[in-house]
Amino acid sequence: MPTAxxxxxxxxxxxxxxxxxxxxxxxxxxxTVFGLLGPNGAGKTxxxxxxxxILPPDSGLAMIMxxxxxxxxxxxxxxxxxxxxxxxxxxxxTGEENLFMIGRLxxxxxxxxRTRSSELLHDFGLEHAAKRILSTYSGGMRRRLDLAxxxxxxxxxxxxxxxxxxxxxxxxxxxxxxxxxLLADGTTVLLTTQYLEEADRLATRxxxxxxxxxxxxxxxxxxxxxxxxxxLELSFQDEGTAAKAQRTLGALASAPIQQLENRLELPVADGxxxxxxxxxxxxxxxxxxxxxxxxxxxLDDVFLALTDQHPSDQEEx
Amino acid sequence: MATxxxxxxxxxxxxxxxxxxxxxxxxxxLINYVRIPQSLVFSTIQPVMFVLLFRYVFxxxxxxxxxxxxLSYVDYLMPGIFIQTIAFGSVQTGVGLAEDLQKGIIERFHxxxxxxxxxxxxxxxxxxxxxLVVIVIMIIVGFLVGFRIGTxxxxxxxxxxxxxxxxxxLSWFFALIGLAAPNSETAQVMAFPLLFPLTFASSAFVPxxxxxxxxxxxxxxxxxxxxxxxxxxxxxxxxAAHAAGSTTGDxxxxxxxxxxxxxxxxxxLSVNIYRRRV
Ligand SMILES: Nc1ncnc2c1ncn2[C@@H]1O[C@H](COP(=O)(O)OP(=O)(O)OP(=O)(O)O)[C@@H](O)[C@H]1O
Ligand SMILES: [Mg+2]
Numbered sequence: 001m002p003t004a005x006x007x008x009x010x011x012x013x014x015x016x017x018x019x020x021x022x023x024x025x026x027x028x029x030x031x032t033v034f035g036l037l038g039p040n041g042a043g044k045t046x047x048x049x050x051x052x053x054i055l056p057p058d059s060g061l062a063m064i065m066x067x068x069x070x071x072x073x074x075x076x077x078x079x080x081x082x083x084x085x086x087x088x089x090x091x092x093x094t095g096e097e098n099l100f101m102i103g104r105l106x107x108x109x110x111x112x113x114r115t116r117s118s119e120l121l122h123d124f125g126l127e128h129a130a131k132r133i134l135s136t137y138s139g140g141m142r143r144r145l146d147l148a149x150x151x152x153x154x155x156x157x158x159x160x161x162x163x164x165x166x167x168x169x170x171x172x173x174x175x176x177x178x179x180x181x182l183l184a185d186g187t188t189v190l191l192t193t194q195y196l197e198e199a200d201r202l203a204t205r206x207x208x209x210x211x212x213x214x215x216x217x218x219x220x221x222x223x224x225x226x227x228x229x230x231x232l233e234l235s236f237q238d239e240g241t242a243a244k245a246q247r248t249l250g251a252l253a254s255a256p257i258q259q260l261e262n263r264l265e266l267p268v269a270d271g272x273x274x275x276x277x278x279x280x281x282x283x284x285x286x287x288x289x290x291x292x293x294x295x296x297x298x299l300d301d302v303f304l305a306l307t308d309q310h311p312s313d314q315e316e317x
Numbered sequence: 318m319a320t321x322x323x324x325x326x327x328x329x330x331x332x333x334x335x336x337x338x339x340x341x342x343x344x345x346x347l348i349n350y351v352r353i354p355q356s357l358v359f360s361t362i363q364p365v366m367f368v369l370l371f372r373y374v375f376x377x378x379x380x381x382x383x384x385x386x387x388l389s390y391v392d393y394l395m396p397g398i399f400i401q402t403i404a405f406g407s408v409q410t411g412v413g414l415a416e417d418l419q420k421g422i423i424e425r426f427h428x429x430x431x432x433x434x435x436x437x438x439x440x441x442x443x444x445x446x447x448x449l450v451v452i453v454i455m456i457i458v459g460f461l462v463g464f465r466i467g468t469x470x471x472x473x474x475x476x477x478x479x480x481x482x483x484x485x486x487l488s489w490f491f492a493l494i495g496l497a498a499p500n501s502e503t504a505q506v507m508a509f510p511l512l513f514p515l516t517f518a519s520s521a522f523v524p525x526x527x528x529x530x531x532x533x534x535x536x537x538x539x540x541x542x543x544x545x546x547x548x549x550x551x552x553x554x555x556x557a558a559h560a561a562g563s564t565t566g567d568x569x570x571x572x573x574x575x576x577x578x579x580x581x582x583x584x585x586l587s588v589n590i591y592r593r594r595v
Contacts, residue, residue, distance in 0.1 A: 052428040077430040088425035090345060092352045097345075104341045105431040107334055133352065149425065 003066075004030040004157055004188035005051065010060035012046055012212075020046040021057070022212035028190060028205070030065075030156075033183060035203030036192040037299075039307050043212040044192040045085050048161045051190070052082045064157050081155035085162050085192075087146040089134055095121060095145050096130045099152055106153035113152070120148040123178060125171075139166050147175065151182075158182065160191045164198060176202060196299035206299075210307050223302045230271040231301055232278060234264045235291035245287050252278055255305045267301065338432040342439020343446070346413065350447055357447070360409070361454050364402040368394070368455075371522055372462050382524050386560040388553060392467060395459040396476065396549040396557075397521030402455055403448040403484035404516060404541060408508040410444045410488040411495030415504035418496070418594070434588045441488040448484045452477060467554035472565075476551030479572050483544040486576040489583035496590045515541045520549075524560065537561075540575045547572035 005028035012021040020043045028034040036044045049055040051062050053073040062069045069076040089098050096117055103113025121130045124144040134142060143166050150158060160179075164172045179189060179202055193199050199206050200220045208216040208223075216223060236242040242262045250257065252274055255267040268274040271294055282289060350356055371379075371394050380390035417423055417436065426436060456477075466473045491508055498504035518532055519525075519542040525533050536542055550558035550565040558565045 049424075054424055054427045074430060077428060080428065082425065082428045084421065084424050086421040086424070088421040088423075090349070090422055092349045093345065097348065101341055101345055102425070102429070105338060105426070105429045105435075107329075107337075107430060 002030045003027050004032075004064065005034070005190060006061070006063040007047070007051070008061040010047065010050060010062060011058045012043075012050065012055070013058055020212055021050075021060075024060070024209070024212065024214055026207050026214055026217060028188060030188050031183065031186050032204035033179065033189040033191060033202045035199035035206040036190065036209055037196065037199055037206055037303060038192075038209035042209040044209055045161055046212075047209070048082070048084070048159050048190070048192060052080055052159055053077055079156055081150040081153065081158045083147045083150040083158075083160050083163055085165075087142050089142060089146050089149060091135045092133060094131050094133055095126055095137070098134065098145060099149060102149045103152045108153060116152050116154075120151060124148045125174065140168060140171055143167060144171060144175075156187060158187055158189045160189060162192055162194060164193070164195065172198075196303055200299050208303065208306050216302070216306050220299060223299065224297045226302070230268055231295050231297050232266040232268050232271070232275055233291070233293040233295065234266070234278075234289045236262050236264075236287070236289055238262055241287060244285070245282060245289075248281055248285050248287070249278055252281070258301075258304055265301065267297065267305065335432045335435070338435035339438035339442060341431075342435045343442040344439075346439055346443035347446060350443065356409075357450070360402075360406055360447075361451055363405070364398060364451075364455055365458055367401070368398055368458055368462060371398070375522075379523050382527055386524060387556040388560065389463075391459075391463045392465065392553050393524075393549070393557075394522065395455075395464040396480075396552050397519075397545050398459070399452055399455055399477070399480050400483060400541060400545045400548060401516050401521050403452055403480060404487055404512060406448045406451055407444060407484050407487040408491050408505065408512065409447070410441055411491035411493075411498065411504040411508055412501045413444070414440050414492055414495035415498045416501040419500055433592055437489075437492055437587055437591055441485060441492060444488050445481060445485050448481060452480060466552060467556070468551060472551045475569070476548040479544060479547050479551065479569060479576075482573065482576045483540070486579040486583070489580060489587055492587045493583060493590065496587060496594060515539060519545060520561065521545045540579070543568070543575050544572045 010024040013019045067075045099117035207214045253266045254269040258265040376390045383393040495504045518536045525536040546561040547568040
């Protein structure tokens, strides 16, 4: 498989000294979905803006389909579609006018631009609102139109920055299906998301970004496996008891224990055997759990564990 | 799911797409103007008030000065009003551009294969068309308050042409201010201290002969006066050219040179700043 997106040692410091990207490298195979995960302020949007020629990097190499985006931005722009984090549509145009305009600015003929516009309005369930001015759209409708605009020119590479934020579950599902179909047609997708479920379902590979660095990369399964075999969930009467249990059990977990109010989540390498040890220890300390559950790890666990190891001192919210 | 196979019209020349992109953005801006009709109403109400104010309130006093030059005040006034109105109208270029730069859609434009300068070209062309509409309204208002053409229709239209050329040059100047301003309100506020001396220390409303000598030099030669003198001569006749101490032909050529020089400086400057401002 050829490489569709390539990023080497990307660095970016904004005016005012915010180091958004410390050193980012990754590669995306053509025809796959690559997920960028990371907490707020990690640098995801900055990576997307550099790859889509909006922002120049301070140093490093960013390539799409073998084209250096800083050296040949025009060639790159002919091959990419972007749905940015903030909706980029004209509030005073209708849905149809917006898509037609984007089609023309993508240098499609009038006729093709018109056809694409009605196809996409149909695909995104906006046919009934085609002739309405955008300021009368709901947030989710605007978001869908924004995504449709990214697809007008059928770009081989698609950048979606938090595409499903603000969508209801049905629209989210519809969008996932659209992305899966695009994938089947050979489109390469780079996607940032806050929803790990989304990354798990769509992404072929995932990079976890934190403080401007890639701190983990792999398939969803690899990331889950690297985390530890299972998660032991323990509930207690109150938060204080849970905190006490956390101190007692620290040594038994294979990664930092997460406390969520009166609940503890212990990543454990050897599920059953460790559970016995945990219960023995709790018995010794006279701490009684109210609930016990052993489950497979989710991407949330991976994400929390990974981003926790890096104290979020410079994090922006 | 979409089935149409898309391939862009690559065989077209670069110039074709430059023009098409500019027109696409022009259309977008015009639709924006039409959908907020208040903007057109407000940009004509103010000049109409100026016409009434000068024609009927100050006109009696100033009229004795213009009749010494051989012109009735309403004929003296209206060409000045045309230029003043569209000069104020071209401030909108800077305001609209500053507004655009605050919007998310500009990010999308930057990631599209469109000509980058189309955002500027489309903005100034839309404002030119808007100014054309405004000037037509003002001509009708002029006729209603007693303004009459002293030359012929051809020269009159040439005068309108010079007014629009001047407005277009000013649009590019205000584009520069719109690009420098952090937001549209600031662009608006920045424009007026520049526009006020140009409009009022000029030959637009009163003959410069009535001004103190230290002001006369500036008032006579600054670009807005040059444009007003040219338009007035083309609309009212040689009397007006004589009052400005020149001939209609010379005044027209001077005005055109001013506008062309302004455009030659402002267009590349604005385009360059726009490209760099991400
Ligand atoms: N134009 C800018 N000027 C200054 N700092 C910026 C700018 N854009 C982003 N930053 C900073 O760069 C860092 C990375 O921002 P970025 O938008 O890439 O994060 P993100 O991962 O997309 O976050 P989120 O999940 O909140 O969207 C943040 O600290 C942010 O404050
Ligand atoms: Mg972001």
